[in-house]
Amino acid sequence: xxxxxxxxxxxxxxxxxxxxxxxxxxxxxxxxxxxxxxxxxxxxxxxxxxxxxxxxxxxxxxxxxxxxxxxxxxxxxxxxxxxxxxxxxxxxxxxxxxxxxxxxxxxxxxxxxxxxxxxxxxxxxxxxxxxxxxxxxxxxxxxxxxxxxxxxxxxxxxxxxxxxxxxxxxxxxxxxxxxxxxxxxxxxxxxxxxxxxxxxxxxxxxxxxxxxxxxxxxxxxxxxxxxxxxxxxxxxxxxxxxxxxxxxxxxxxxxxxxxxxxxxxxxxxxxxxxxxxxxx
Amino acid sequence: xxxxxxxxxxxxxxxxxxxxxxxxxxxxxxxxxxxxxxxxxxxxxxxxxxxxxxxxxxxxxxxxxxxxxxxxxxxxxxxxxxxxxxxxxxxxxxxxxxxxxxxxxxxxxxxxxxxxxxxxxxxxxxxxxxxxxxxxxxxxxxxxxxxxxxxxxxxxxxxxxxxxxxxxxxxxxxxxxxxxxxxxxxxxxxxxxxxxxxxxxxxxxxxxxxxxxxxxxxxxxxxxxxxxxxxxxxxxxxxxxxxxxxxxxxxxxxxxxxxxxxxxxxxxxxxxxxxxxxxxxxxxxxxxxxxxxxxxxxxxxxxxxxxxxx
Numbered sequence: 001x002x003x004x005x006x007x008x009x010x011x012x013x014x015x016x017x018x019x020x021x022x023x024x025x026x027x028x029x030x031x032x033x034x035x036x037x038x039x040x041x042x043x044x045x046x047x048x049x050x051x052x053x054x055x056x057x058x059x060x061x062x063x064x065x066x067x068x069x070x071x072x073x074x075x076x077x078x079x080x081x082x083x084x085x086x087x088x089x090x091x092x093x094x095x096x097x098x099x100x101x102x103x104x105x106x107x108x109x110x111x112x113x114x115x116x117x118x119x120x121x122x123x124x125x126x127x128x129x130x131x132x133x134x135x136x137x138x139x140x141x142x143x144x145x146x147x148x149x150x151x152x153x154x155x156x157x158x159x160x161x162x163x164x165x166x167x168x169x170x171x172x173x174x175x176x177x178x179x180x181x182x183x184x185x186x187x188x189x190x191x192x193x194x195x196x197x198x199x200x201x202x203x204x205x206x207x208x209x210x211x212x213x214x215x216x217x218x219x220x221x222x223x224x225x226x227x228x229x230x231x232x233x234x235x236x237x238x239x240x241x242x243x244x245x246x247x248x249x250x251x252x253x254x255x256x257x258x259x260x261x262x263x264x265x266x267x268x269x270x271x272x273x274x275x276x277x278x279x280x
Numbered sequence: 281x282x283x284x285x286x287x288x289x290x291x292x293x294x295x296x297x298x299x300x301x302x303x304x305x306x307x308x309x310x311x312x313x314x315x316x317x318x319x320x321x322x323x324x325x326x327x328x329x330x331x332x333x334x335x336x337x338x339x340x341x342x343x344x345x346x347x348x349x350x351x352x353x354x355x356x357x358x359x360x361x362x363x364x365x366x367x368x369x370x371x372x373x374x375x376x377x378x379x380x381x382x383x384x385x386x387x388x389x390x391x392x393x394x395x396x397x398x399x400x401x402x403x404x405x406x407x408x409x410x411x412x413x414x415x416x417x418x419x420x421x422x423x424x425x426x427x428x429x430x431x432x433x434x435x436x437x438x439x440x441x442x443x444x445x446x447x448x449x450x451x452x453x454x455x456x457x458x459x460x461x462x463x464x465x466x467x468x469x470x471x472x473x474x475x476x477x478x479x480x481x482x483x484x485x486x487x488x489x490x491x492x493x494x495x496x497x498x499x500x501x502x503x504x505x506x507x508x509x510x511x512x513x514x515x516x517x518x519x520x521x522x523x524x525x526x527x528x529x530x531x532x533x534x535x536x537x538x539x540x541x542x543x544x545x546x547x548x549x550x551x552x553x554x555x556x557x558x559x560x561x562x563x564x565x566x567x568x569x570x571x572x573x574x575x576x577x578x579x580x581x582x583x584x585x586x587x588x589x590x
Binding site: 111 | 320342343362
């Protein structure tokens with residue numbers, strides 16, 4: 001299959017997102033690993049990108065013309081790993097090695113040379129987006145027409161390198177770079193608008209010279225439309241400030257920051273799957 | 281040296297369309313010729329070095345050969361984590377150039393000194409660390425760096441440094457030291473722009489009847505272990521000289537090699553800067569005198585150590 005967007009339809013995208021949520025919750029319980037809230041807030045964005053918009057070919061993960069997706073908020077790796085497996089970059093059975101001694105799946109993404117589908121080994125915040133800017137500039141030099149999508153968290157917007165990068169992307173008018181902010185209103189230990197003065201976040205991106213839109217980060221139709229519109233003709237880099245809910249999809253996890261580090265018990269996994277409509 | 285760097289990177293930019301130059305808002309007019317031939321491959325990234333290093337790494341992961349250039353502290357300590365994670369962890373072929381290294385900018389104060397760069401950068405897996413003694417080594421090393429498929433850090437001087445290699449070395453390989461002079465009694469091992477002091481020290485030692493070998497260890501990592509073994513087999517005393525702190529640089533690297541050897545080895549002297557910031561103003565020549573990085577002091581200490589050993 002050549003480089004092509006999958007363009008899965010909305011009902012299937014939404015069903016897949018529910019299944020991914022169930023997998024992520026099961027994995028957190030099974031491997032006793034955290035960051036559940038952060039993973040659940042970005043699942044819809046990942047599913048929209050990988051199963052609708054990105055022009056990629058899992059058989060050729062290093063194709064120089066592929067679109068790049070960078071999980072700059074590397075602590076969402078437990079959401080990315082099953083997405084890449086289902087998209088076909090590696091067998092789903094490999095996911096059983098998550099967190100195991102000698103395995104590849106740590107709590108943050110490994111390097112591209114160690115796992116197909118990964119574009120940058122993130123985990124230290126404020127690195128992925130600037131690397132993505134470098135990739136987008138490379139594409140311009142090489143006269144290729146791939147897009148780069150970098151998913152950052154609101155907490156990650158604390159990092160100075162995000163704003164250094166925003167300035168250079170704007171001065172260079174890198175219109176094939178799109179940053180999606182997973183704006184779930186929390187960071188590790190508090191409300192993101194209280195820890196540092198992030199508000200008004202969309203206005204900040206606008207003021208930095210970015211073509212900026214706000215969207216519901218769980219509205220699959222909106223995500224698909226926006227991600228498919230890169231570049232958007234403005235001649236500017238594009239920022240999507242995606243309003244999300246930490247722990248989205250499970251009533252007792254939603255907007256409760258305890259789930260940044262808390263691990264679900266077996267009965268909580270069962271209750272979550274019931275809510276998601278995913279068979280046990 | 282920086283003019284030679286600009287000239288060589290311009291040539292390389294013409295020869296290889298993968299070469300990209302990123303500058304941290306320095307080198308006004310220095311890169312005009314590069315820009316003439318390759319405007320689309322020159323980026324003034326502003327005074328934002330962390331981003332610059334990540335951008336370069338992203339370019340390298342996309343098949344380009346970025347060269348990052350600014351004053352040494354800002355391209356090393358300022359963005360060390362970006363070097364560690366984005367360049368080294370990804371083993372991305374980024375060439376990092378620190379200009380005005382060591383005490384080149386002594387009179388600008390310690391914010392602009394770099395006396396720890398070799399130490400910290402050689403701790404990073406997969407990183408090559410290179411300190412040319414003159415523009416000949418610089419040009420050869422830059423060419424070799426762009427042929428590598430991993431990251432390289434290069435510390436260079438400012439301008440007006442003398443040429444050491446009157447004729448180009450017959451072979452140049454990163455990781456292989458160059459013998460500048462043969463000798464049987466003592467060996468002076470040095471890296472970087474302090475080399476003229478080292479050669480003058482060797483002259484003084486020869487006058488005093490000490491046959492003195494001189495080695496340009498332009499590559500601090502990987503360290504040329506074969507050459508070290510040969511040196512230690514051949515002489516009674518080894519002195520390591522660098523315009524860098526005594527902690528962890530070339531001297532530190534050689535000391536680490538030394539403790540891993542089984543046989544007893546000749547004595548080693550280390551010349552470098554002590555564990556302190558330089559709080560007073562001074563030229564590079566003043567700073568070298570203050571820290572004992574002069575031909576006179578090197579020759580005196582080597583002579584003294586040889587006499588005590590005799």
